[in-house]
Amino acid sequence: MLALDRVSKTYPNGVEALTRFSAEIRQGEIIAIIGGSGCGKSTLLRAIAGLDRASSGTVTLDGEAIASPHAKIGIIFQEPRLLPWLSVADNIGFGLAELPAAERRAKVARALDRVGLADKAQAWPRELSGGQAQRVAIARALVPQPEVLLLDEPFSALDAFTRRDLQDHLLDLWADTRPTLILVTHDVDEAVVLADRVLVMRPRPGRLFDQIEINLGRPRDRNSPLFETFKRSVLASLDRSLDRRVPDRDATQGPGQAMWW
Amino acid sequence: MISDAPVLQQSSEPAENAVAPSRLSRYARPALGLLLPLTLALGWELVVWSGWSNGRLVPPPSRVFATITELARSGELVRHISATLWRVGLGFGFGVVAGTLLGAISGYWSLARRLLDPTVQALRAIPSLAWVPLFILWLGIFETSKIALIAVGVFFPVYLGVMGAILSVDRKIVEVGRTFRLSGFAMIRRILLPAVLPAYVVSLRVGLGLGWMFVVAAELIGASEGLGYLLLDGQQLGKPAQILAAIVIFAILGKLTDWLIELAAAPFLRWQDAFGRAKET
Ligand SMILES: Nc1ncnc2c1ncn2[C@@H]1O[C@H](COP(=O)(O)OP(=O)(O)O)[C@@H](O)[C@H]1O
Numbered sequence: 001m002l003a004l005d006r007v008s009k010t011y012p013n014g015v016e017a018l019t020r021f022s023a024e025i026r027q028g029e030i031i032a033i034i035g036g037s038g039c040g041k042s043t044l045l046r047a048i049a050g051l052d053r054a055s056s057g058t059v060t061l062d063g064e065a066i067a068s069p070h071a072k073i074g075i076i077f078q079e080p081r082l083l084p085w086l087s088v089a090d091n092i093g094f095g096l097a098e099l100p101a102a103e104r105r106a107k108v109a110r111a112l113d114r115v116g117l118a119d120k121a122q123a124w125p126r127e128l129s130g131g132q133a134q135r136v137a138i139a140r141a142l143v144p145q146p147e148v149l150l151l152d153e154p155f156s157a158l159d160a161f162t163r164r165d166l167q168d169h170l171l172d173l174w175a176d177t178r179p180t181l182i183l184v185t186h187d188v189d190e191a192v193v194l195a196d197r198v199l200v201m202r203p204r205p206g207r208l209f210d211q212i213e214i215n216l217g218r219p220r221d222r223n224s225p226l227f228e229t230f231k232r233s234v235l236a237s238l239d240r241s242l243d244r245r246v247p248d249r250d251a252t253q254g255p256g257q258a259m260w261w
Numbered sequence: 262m263i264s265d266a267p268v269l270q271q272s273s274e275p276a277e278n279a280v281a282p283s284r285l286s287r288y289a290r291p292a293l294g295l296l297l298p299l300t301l302a303l304g305w306e307l308v309v310w311s312g313w314s315n316g317r318l319v320p321p322p323s324r325v326f327a328t329i330t331e332l333a334r335s336g337e338l339v340r341h342i343s344a345t346l347w348r349v350g351l352g353f354g355f356g357v358v359a360g361t362l363l364g365a366i367s368g369y370w371s372l373a374r375r376l377l378d379p380t381v382q383a384l385r386a387i388p389s390l391a392w393v394p395l396f397i398l399w400l401g402i403f404e405t406s407k408i409a410l411i412a413v414g415v416f417f418p419v420y421l422g423v424m425g426a427i428l429s430v431d432r433k434i435v436e437v438g439r440t441f442r443l444s445g446f447a448m449i450r451r452i453l454l455p456a457v458l459p460a461y462v463v464s465l466r467v468g469l470g471l472g473w474m475f476v477v478a479a480e481l482i483g484a485s486e487g488l489g490y491l492l493l494d495g496q497q498l499g500k501p502a503q504i505l506a507a508i509v510i511f512a513i514l515g516k517l518t519d520w521l522i523e524l525a526a527a528p529f530l531r532w533q534d535a536f537g538r539a540k541e542t
């Protein structure tokens with residue numbers, strides 16, 4: 001289980017990017033984090049990844065505090081960030097340097113197959129389309145079999161058609177080992193298609209505003225009326241989060257704190 | 262008449278190119294660049310041959326070529342070339358080692374950069390030839406001072422190139438290394454080195470160019486052998502063909518050594534190459 005306990009981040013320039021963000025995320029759960037621009041979504045993800053240290057609060061994975069990048073936590077960014085001097089296959093195998101070469105090759109070959117890029121194994125990253133490059137990035141992050149995979153707006157730079165394709169693809173890959181997925185997005189459709197639970201954040205300072213369980217079976221039909229209902233409720237919550245007059249519902253605070261005032 | 266053969270090949274080429282347009286871009290571009298110098302050389306050869314000019318101050322290509330063969334036959338050419346190559350090689354070696362080490366230190370540790378870089382930049386502002394009297398006083402007029410001068414010339418572009426390349430490594434790619442928990446050494450080997458290599462090769466080539474420039478300066482100042490000595494000797498004895506011969510050999514050696522660096526780096530820069538080629542087509 002991944003536990004976030006009052007995670008806060010104030011940048012050196014004084015920006016309060018995140019305040020007291022708490023959540024408990026079950027192993028294998030798919031979480032979508034949605035919210036206006038600048039509400040601390042990337043900051044939160046970077047704290048979970050151990051890339052940046054939280055100013056206060058803790059991130060613990062299976063009881064282990066996370067303060068620096070961890071083998072069980074992988075991350076995919078908005079840009080593929082492939083290493084241009086490595087072939088596609090070597091990019092995917094980048095995190096497997098400790099394995100014997102034969103085992104690494106086998107894993108890479110399986111991953112290439114799995115993301116449908118077996119014919120591109122020896123291509124350079126520059127020769128890939130945006131969607132293909134992002135698929136390589138997904139394979140690179142998944143091949144060491146992390147328990148938690150963080151995705152920071154991974155499909156937002158892609159066209160709508162490729163995006164849908166990759167969303168389905170991601171679910172497909174997720175089903176192999178069922179890691180926890182935490183996906184930052186600004187696309188409501190994407191959140192409802194993928195997530196078991198949507199966390200809505202609000203800005204200045206960045207904080208958790210609302211949680212919506214998406215009780216839909218899988219595979220999900222994007223055109224079903226129920227899908228529409230969930231989409232509308234996420235949208236409504238998002239609207240309220242951006243409306244300054246709406247007070248924080250603050251689902252995260254315990255009853256003791258609520259009674260204080 | 263050495264220039265005849267290439268010119269003949271030249272004139273026959275456009276016909277072929279008309280048939281195969283893809284080959285036109287591959288061969289015609291460098292061939293076009295040769296057209297002007299070859300025409301001038303051939304023209305001058307004809308002017309002197311037909312007696313319109315005696316060609317004493319500007320000897321025709323055939324006479325320059327004859328001088329080169331003459332020097333080669335007597336063994337002088339090998340002696341001068343090896344003296345110059347030896348100096349450039351050593352000076353380049355020392356300059357590259359020092360430039361790479363200090364550049365890497367300055368690029369990697371910001372404290373070292375703050376300590377070191379202002380001094381290096383100040384030294385860089387001094388025209389390198391201004392060191393000559395001091396080097397001669399300190400190191401004598403023989404090989405050491407010459408090699409030191411060449412090394413100084415090579416040092417600065419390499420230092421700047423390495424430091425700049427390290428500083429401009431994409432932070433986002435370094436972050437990929439961090440997420441895979443690379444240690445400091447693995448980060449250098451697997452991320453920083455490949456990332457700075459293209460810029461490093463460029464700085465080596467610039468450094469080598471300066472090395473050739475400074476070997477001429479060093480040998481003009483005082484040497485008993487070397488291509489620079491041939492230049493000076495040619496001037497003092499009024500032998501322009503010898504001067505031109507030395508210049509031609511400088512050009513050939515400069516191009517050749519530059520090409521060697523390119524060749525040695527090519528296997529490591531294939532990923533970049535692919536990009537360049539894709540863009541051209
Ligand atoms: N490195 C940084 N230094 C200072 N302020 C930052 C930094 N990164 C982000 N911020 C600020 O923190 C806030 C949250 O940023 P971010 O987490 O990137 O938001 P989001 O990903 O939700 O758009 C923003 O106001 C942003 O300007």
Ligand SMILES: [Mg+2]
Pocket residue numbers: 041042043152
């Ligand atoms: Mg962001």
